[in-house]
Amino acid sequence: MGLKKTSLYNEHIKLNAKMAPFADYDMPLQYSSAKDEVLAVREGVGIFDVSHMGEFFAEGPGAHDFVDFIMTNDFKNAGNNKAVYSPICRENGTIIDDHISYKINDQKVLICVNAANIEKDWNWLKSHVGKFNCTLTNKSNDYSLLAVQGPKSENVLRKLRLISAEDFPYYSVLENTRDNEQYIISRTGYTGEDGVEIFCSHDFANKLWKEFLNEGVTPCGLVSRDILRLEVCFPLYGNELTDDITPLDSALKWTVKLKKDNFVGRNFLAEYSPKFRLAKLSIEKGIPRPGYPVLNKNNEVIGNVTSGTMSPTLNKGIALALIEKEKFPENKEFVINIRNKQFNCTYHAKHFYKGGHK
Amino acid sequence: MEHKIMENLKYTLDHEWAKIENETLTFGITDFAQSSLGDIVFVELPEIGTTVEKGTSCGVIESIKSVNDIFPPTSGEILDVNQDVIDSPENLNNDAYDSWLVKIKLSNVEQIDELLNSQEYLEHCKKNS
Incomplete structure (x- = not known):
């Protein structure tokens, strides 16, 4: 059983990255020093290959209703072109995964999930989509995902013509085109710094990776990513969030919107004392x-x-x-x-x- | 992985170097070890005057992501520990051979014969990388 490789695998090897298995993928842990990579993201700009993450698409008139039903947070009332972070729970309130759903348009939602949970999430979502007027597809193998993070990220992104909109606030998402390549870009991340995540084809990811490195952006691995998220107290599935506890047990009360329409886990969570x-x-x-x-x-x-x-x-x-x-x-x-x-x-x-x- | 090996030192399978002068064995971790560990951020060493056993952990080196035991190359009494490394663990990344950890008073000279020479250690690293 070989490990899976992201489209940027050869770039990681060229940079002499320390590689290790993570969620079936051979992933870069660090390139130079994890400490330097953390500081690069806090003070400048860093780039992460997080293509191991999972991408599902819900499409159709019922896509928003479906996504709202499977998450504890309020998706329906979020604005157009907004991203929403939320746990996905079972009926008994325990957490299947935490994830971000992106409102691409009124009939299309990108659901981005943790790499280690792709199969579990897929089976779970598949079992609930039947009641809704939408399709669900798993595009995890078709997309690369780059995270560009740090206070200087916006300058680089504008220079490389990846953000064109004047107004691109935190937790918003856009479908964009550059040089005939379509991509999805969102002002989200896992570091606490300003930055974006770019969902795109494998070819375009390789092109962009080189462009970012040419701009002096620091390649960063999973070790620095984990430190960065911990410094700003973002939870990690498998550590703070597990199959055995509810969002109310782990500082995610703000993501459980008991006042919205029905959702999976609502009845249990409404009565639950952590x-x-x-x-x-x-x-x-x-x-x-x-x-x-x-x-x-x-x-x-x-x-x-x-x-x-x-x-x-x-x-x-x-x-x-x-x-x-x-x-x-x-x-x-x-x-x-x-x-x-x-x-x-x-x-x-x-x-x-x-x-x-x- | 590129790393440095000093010809005049002895080595252990746990990626430590050792230098023997009279009755004293000084040891540290190798360049290979520091490079595998990544950023070293914490070092805990045994107390001077205590006795350590070969094969039994006598301290800890922590990198950002991992905790690693220190196994003394031989048994014996602790004569000295390197306070500079405790204060500045990153010195181990900068020059592993210049940053000794512990000095041990040799009690079992035969254990020295079990140490590897630089050529044997090089072979060991090739198998491990």
Whole structure:
């Protein structure tokens, strides 16, 4: 069983990237140094090949209704050409995946899902689409996906004639054409910085990759992507979000719109009282890692780290941790156990770092 | 993967280098190791005066993404640890052979014979890359 390759695989090899399997794909982890890649995105502009992500299209008069029904967030009332982030839940409220749906036009929606969940999501969506007046197609193998992120991204994108619209606000999406190549561009990302994601043909992705590198854009791998999202506290499916918990257990209450029309999981979530609460914790010396136990001041284990790393931007250890709600300490005093040593944490009410997204 | 190997040093299968002077063994990690780990951001070393066992972890090196045990090339008492590396872990990325980790007082001289020479270590790296 060979690993799948993205259309940019040869470019990664040429750049001497450190490669590793991720969700059936051989993906670039880092090119030079993950730390430098993080700083490039915070201060300049970086480019990520995230072609492993899944792309489905819902098309037809019922496409908006369908997408609204399978997500917990409000899709129907979002404006034209808007993107909406949302969990996709089962009837019992547990999370199948988190994703972004893009309103391309009034009869067409792009549904972008996590690479590791493509098959699970596809089966789930397929089983619900029958009631709606629309078709559902899986175009995951037909699309490459580039993320161009960082405060200087807009300048480069305009120079390369990839954004032409005057007004292209955060979380909006457009279908565009350049040199007879059609692509979908959205002002979204997973880094907290300003930037875009470009869904396009494999050929065009290869062309663009070279153009961006010629402009001095830094190629960035999955390691820096994971650090960047953690610094701004974006959840990761498999870590903060799993098959076993609901969005209400993991800081995603803002994405569950109980007032909108019926949606999968609504009845359960309306009555549910969460079992967990997500905590944002940092430590000055020491690096929290997934699975490390979190304790209160009385030495009682109250939860686990779900994501943790050294933050190159803040120069300290940062962690997201799922804490049993009933044991969530009122005094906000948390301890992380690292190799049987106790580290006192700083509790953060907000994200560790505020990115500069528009 | 391009990496540097010093001819005058001894090596372990765990990608550590060792230098033996009289009764003292000084060790660190190889260029191959630092390059595989990527950005090194945290180093934890044993306390001076304690005794370590060959094959038993005596410390930790953390890169941004991974936690890695340090296995001493031989057993013995810890004579000294490199505080500079604890304070500036990135030194290991800059020059792995210039950044020693630990000095051990040799207690079992036979264990030195089990170390690899530079040629044997080169072969070992080829198999691992």
